[in-house]
Amino acid sequence: MDHFALLVLQALLIAVFFAFLWKEDAPQRLRYFGKVFAALVLGAIVLGWLMLPFPRP
């Protein structure tokens, strides 16, 4: 698996876990899952993009 696929898998697992840990009913869980999943994936992409000018030596 490439790194992005692993990132998405990890974000998926984390989002499902916290949606069920912190939210009581299905609609709340779905909304929370979407927010956390999007934040993790998009956040990682943005961070990766910001680090682009600073490659590892």
Place this chain on the structure above:
Amino acid sequence: MDSRNADVAARTLSVPVLIVLGWLVPGFGHLLLGRRLRALVFAVVILVSFIVGIALQGELILPRAGEPLSYLAAVASIGNGVLFVVARLLGLGDGVVTASSFEYGTSFLLMSGMMNLLLLLDIHDIGVGKKEW
């Protein structure tokens, strides 16, 4: 639907026992408290994370002298409960530092352990009645 089962578990098992059982087997504490769906979801998420971590040649970190952060990582690793013990008995989780997936694998293993530890707090809250659902 859940409260009756929770009452049964609460009558037969004390909260500390529920916490220990929940630590040993991810999701088991919630199952004993009658939270079947959540127990199933938590067990699947933690199991998948753990298996992926092992498959990616991650390391189940143990304390290393002179490395204070390894103690924290060891807490997370041991948080996997029986999964940690079984993996160690099978000779898994040593980690292959040269593998390109090593860091990801270790991250998945730490994540599954920390998730299981977080569940123990949830079991406590449900067990003492702080959390209704």
